[in-house]
Amino acid sequence: MPDNTADARSVPRVVIEADDPLTRDGTVTFLAADQRIALLTVDRLAEADILVMLTAVVSGKTLSAMSRASQTTGGRIRIVLVADHISEQQLALAVNHGLASFLVRPFTSFSQIAVAAVEAYQGRSAVPPVLMNLLLDRMRTMQKSESATGLLPVELAQREVDVLRLLAEGLDTVEIAGKLSYSERLIKSVIQTVVKRLELRNRTHAVAYAIRMGIL
Template identity: 40%
Template sequence: MESVGVAVLAGDQLTRDGLVAGLASHPAVEVYLGERQRSARVLLVVADQVSEEVLGGIERFGRSARHRDLGVVVVANEIREHHVMRAVELGLAGLLHRRDAGFEQITRAVVAAASGRAELPAAVTRRLLEQLRTVQRDVLGPRGLTVSGFTERELEVLRLLADGLDTGEVALKLNYSQRTVKNIIYGVMTRFGLRNRTHAVAYAIRSGAL
């Protein structure tokens, strides 16, 4: 298996040097140094407390990173709730308590982040779900949108297209005109930059909307 490129951001040089040395013995990861850091798939951040300064460092690194889907793993003694939400926006995929984080746990979190999986404490996951429900109820719902970015009407159409129906059959099933169905599909394609209806269905499936 190809090793995961990881950059290390720490509050002091001693901690950083210790992490670089410790991770060097793990074949699953490779620490990138110097200019090569910009090519890392994962940013590993170690701090006593996740502060605005730490979050600013993550944001600056993300802007210079070559991978737009950079995963962030944070190892810290303390992180406040509003900082968790900001960290998620910046790509947080792993959160470990510094007291419990050994090199094995850190390596697993880094590999998971590189593969697009998030390994977060149950309390953080619950809070994120609560936030999503609030956004859906108070912001998206009144506008006819869902968390996925699709409207309920768009999802109805895409779901039927995914079942193999053509636009005429979709129109008949939903009691829409065929022109309305085509306009809905065109709206999805335009908003998400998709090539055709097949691409639209595939995109909705990959995003978890269908």
């Protein structure tokens, strides 16, 4: 596998894992030519920023691989998953393991995978709205079932709550900035602050956490 890490400090370091050699080699060949990405071999996962996983079926093995990747990188890794389908339970678990984006395999091109990897590195996520709604519904159910545990929601500023609520509705940072009459830079800063303070993976995880804790 090519290792174009010359500019690894300014571009995401990406590892590719796939169920079959044909898919893996095709993805590696395409991404190796993309100057926005520094491709690493699988044995250098500990150094990676992004893990791209390609599988037809999301299974326990897939989720275990995500968990191992998260542990190997100290929770730093962000995962782009390309699969035919994922259940709401699997989605919730995957987010906890570092999932940043989910792409539906039959409708995804190599160029879309490259874009998702770059955007995941920049803190952006891509989850189809229908799956996001499933995730949020599941988190609301979990929040209700755990209401007797005595957990108290973390305090968030009203602006942070407003941003998370609009993220939950599927708006991007530009749309949120327009809604709240703030700059897009400020919106991104708010999201990054919340993610860092709560020690979460990404904005999708932040929304799910807020739902689970009853903040939204």
